[in-house]
Amino acid sequence: MSLSAYVPIVGLFALAGAFGLFSVAAAPFIGPRRFNRAKLDAYECGIEPTPQPIGGGRFPVKFYLTAMLFIVFDIEIIFLYPWAVSFNMLGVFGFVEMVIFIITVFIAYTYVWRRGGLDWD
Amino acid sequence: MTPMWYIVLAAVLFSIGAVGVLVRRNAIVLFMCVELMLNAANLALVTFSRINGTLDGQIMAFFAMVVAAAEVVIGLAIIMLIFRTRRSASVDDANLLKY
Amino acid sequence: MVKLPPMDYAAIMPLLILFGAACLGVLIEAFVPRRARNITQLLFSLAAVIAAMVFVVKRAGNVTAANAITAGGAITIDKAALFLQGSLLVLAFVSLLIFGERTLEQGGAFVAQAAVTVGSEKDKEQAAKSLGSTEVYPLALFSLAGMLLFVAANDLLTMFVALEVFSLPLYLLCALARRKRLLSQEAALKYFLLGAYASAFFLFGVALVYGYAKAVDFASIHTAAAVGAGNITLLITGLGLLAIGLLFKVAAAPFHVWTPDVYQGAPTPVTAFMAACTKAAAFGGLIRVLYVGFDGLGWQFTPVLGAIAALTVMVGAVLAVTQTDLKRLLAYSSVANAGYLLIGVLAGGQLGLQSVLFYLVAYGLTVIAAFALITLVRDADGEATHLSRWAGLGARSPLFAGIFTFLLLAFAGIPLTSGFMAKLSVFGAAVDGGQTWLVIFGVISSIILAFPYLRVVVMMWLSEPGESTPSVSLPGVLTSTALGVGTIATLVLGVAPGLLLDLADKAAAFIR
Numbered sequence: 001m002s003l004s005a006y007v008p009i010v011g012l013f014a015l016a017g018a019f020g021l022f023s024v025a026a027a028p029f030i031g032p033r034r035f036n037r038a039k040l041d042a043y044e045c046g047i048e049p050t051p052q053p054i055g056g057g058r059f060p061v062k063f064y065l066t067a068m069l070f071i072v073f074d075i076e077i078i079f080l081y082p083w084a085v086s087f088n089m090l091g092v093f094g095f096v097e098m099v100i101f102i103i104t105v106f107i108a109y110t111y112v113w114r115r116g117g118l119d120w121d
Numbered sequence: 122m123t124p125m126w127y128i129v130l131a132a133v134l135f136s137i138g139a140v141g142v143l144v145r146r147n148a149i150v151l152f153m154c155v156e157l158m159l160n161a162a163n164l165a166l167v168t169f170s171r172i173n174g175t176l177d178g179q180i181m182a183f184f185a186m187v188v189a190a191a192e193v194v195i196g197l198a199i200i201m202l203i204f205r206t207r208r209s210a211s212v213d214d215a216n217l218l219k220y
Numbered sequence: 221m222v223k224l225p226p227m228d229y230a231a232i233m234p235l236l237i238l239f240g241a242a243c244l245g246v247l248i249e250a251f252v253p254r255r256a257r258n259i260t261q262l263l264f265s266l267a268a269v270i271a272a273m274v275f276v277v278k279r280a281g282n283v284t285a286a287n288a289i290t291a292g293g294a295i296t297i298d299k300a301a302l303f304l305q306g307s308l309l310v311l312a313f314v315s316l317l318i319f320g321e322r323t324l325e326q327g328g329a330f331v332a333q334a335a336v337t338v339g340s341e342k343d344k345e346q347a348a349k350s351l352g353s354t355e356v357y358p359l360a361l362f363s364l365a366g367m368l369l370f371v372a373a374n375d376l377l378t379m380f381v382a383l384e385v386f387s388l389p390l391y392l393l394c395a396l397a398r399r400k401r402l403l404s405q406e407a408a409l410k411y412f413l414l415g416a417y418a419s420a421f422f423l424f425g426v427a428l429v430y431g432y433a434k435a436v437d438f439a440s441i442h443t444a445a446a447v448g449a450g451n452i453t454l455l456i457t458g459l460g461l462l463a464i465g466l467l468f469k470v471a472a473a474p475f476h477v478w479t480p481d482v483y484q485g486a487p488t489p490v491t492a493f494m495a496a497c498t499k500a501a502a503f504g505g506l507i508r509v510l511y512v513g514f515d516g517l518g519w520q521f522t523p524v525l526g527a528i529a530a531l532t533v534m535v536g537a538v539l540a541v542t543q544t545d546l547k548r549l550l551a552y553s554s555v556a557n558a559g560y561l562l563i564g565v566l567a568g569g570q571l572g573l574q575s576v577l578f579y580l581v582a583y584g585l586t587v588i589a590a591f592a593l594i595t596l597v598r599d600a601d602g603e604a605t606h607l608s609r610w611a612g613l614g615a616r617s618p619l620f621a622g623i624f625t626f627l628l629l630a631f632a633g634i635p636l637t638s639g640f641m642a643k644l645s646v647f648g649a650a651v652d653g654g655q656t657w658l659v660i661f662g663v664i665s666s667i668i669l670a671f672p673y674l675r676v677v678v679m680m681w682l683s684e685p686g687e688s689t690p691s692v693s694l695p696g697v698l699t700s701t702a703l704g705v706g707t708i709a710t711l712v713l714g715v716a717p718g719l720l721l722d723l724a725d726k727a728a729a730f731i732r
Contacts (some may be wrong), residue, residue, distance in 0.1 A: 071193060078187055082180075089222045107243045109251050181436070195388050196391075196412055206338045
């Protein structure tokens, strides 16, 4: 097996690295700069770091909502992978089916967005 | 090693889950037991797929996973609803409906 | 290139319409202003159900053995499937009318935001003034579409997915009652946990059958079972696990324990929808599995299912006697009815199938009317479902008490009602099919079951109305229509059942 098969992967790594560098480099020029104490704290997946959050270890219900939404939208990927692997064989019909599938997911997304499921407060 | 052992494992996992639903009291744990049963079924599907030499079983496992995820979301929503009102997820506390 | 499976779009059009309408309903929920939502959603879902019905009727004219199986072998639209789909659509149409009722209570029977904690300030606020939730319409449509798919599934995987598609929205619908929210949430929790448990059994059954037959479509299972090669234990165990999942959905004893709790706790329109449609869909799936998939086993399972049927009719009837809540009473009556239907299933043959199909429609229409009437008897706390509260209702409102008496007589199987014809055809088929011992159980159970019905009738007519007798609200157009359709159908199917029996006779044929 020749190494040329790995070229796309190397390309992907390069692209990912370039995107990271670009984002970090561009942020100071484009983004607004507002001071916020939270920005200086240690990063712990969105939860306020020690001492324990208010209420002795109970998390606001919003976390559960976000987690549930994540599960729903995350699991759709399971159908995208097999399709992507056999894309060439499935042809236009498969593509159209996948577009329809994504539209249905998008409908759910629209609903969540309009009804405030994505608002934190 | 024959793939049949995986079927045995699946059956054992399924039984653990089935018994767990009957003996545990916390709704979340009950729910995890149900998930264990679903995943045991997935394991059985994939193993039979290997034994039968057809891919159908693996595809079925995909569908079962998606269905299970949808079930998780709905289940957690309902359990949370109960928990926020009662401050308890024990199924023994949910006893207003009887006789 | 992969060869694409042939798709007969004319055959699956009802499914596409309902799923599409449910998705659009979600968008309506997102974009239409709050005040206009209820009427928009109601009209839209009713239109979708009618459109699906049109395609079912159109299809019924030109279905043949050759064009029944479609969608790559996943779906069979044969005559039995079309009959079941048609009846599901009719039953769902009538239940949706009760869903839409807004005149009995401001905002209807559903809570605006189920996520608001019971008893909190926000809860009091939303109970006082807010409009009801309208997500119930897309949820009901999703559920209905799942049921239509369930009765037409040609393999066990499609069946499992359809089972979940029609169950998951029902779990949510159960939690959405406006009054007595704690009961409603508890019903949803119990229904969900036990439902998920049963569907896990179903899935493991699918896996075992797949291991035996190397495929999950009914034709392959039938062939493999008829040949009988390999480890037959896998097949029998698989069928047993599948049966647990299905018998749970039809509410057969000993898998019926969820029924009374869920029927009582769920909002009454949802209870009506479940009692009529879930029963029809679940029996549609059960007869397809038994007649099409496992026919090759030569009906060795008849004694086991027979024992379950006998247990179901007795448990339903005996426990109905002890009930003090009308919704629970009807729930146990629905358990007993599941038993009568099982007797029809075990009768086998053309006659058995015909009687089951007829029974499903007749029972469904009566039960919807009965629950529609229960939504009318109200006091300050919402519906008054305790039996003692119904005492003396005959004097308060002779018309509604009269209608309810008629419906109860139909449940009891008195002649000139659809209940009589349905029971007669089921028991007749069972005697023909050599299951006389089941008929004996069925008749004993019917006699026991007549007692609680008559007790309600006696209470309504012979007691004096007291201080606490609730008033009967005047129904709006929607509930009146549902009530009228159900009652008239109960009468017509009892007096002149020929038309529907003929239709069921023509439909009683599966294609493998």
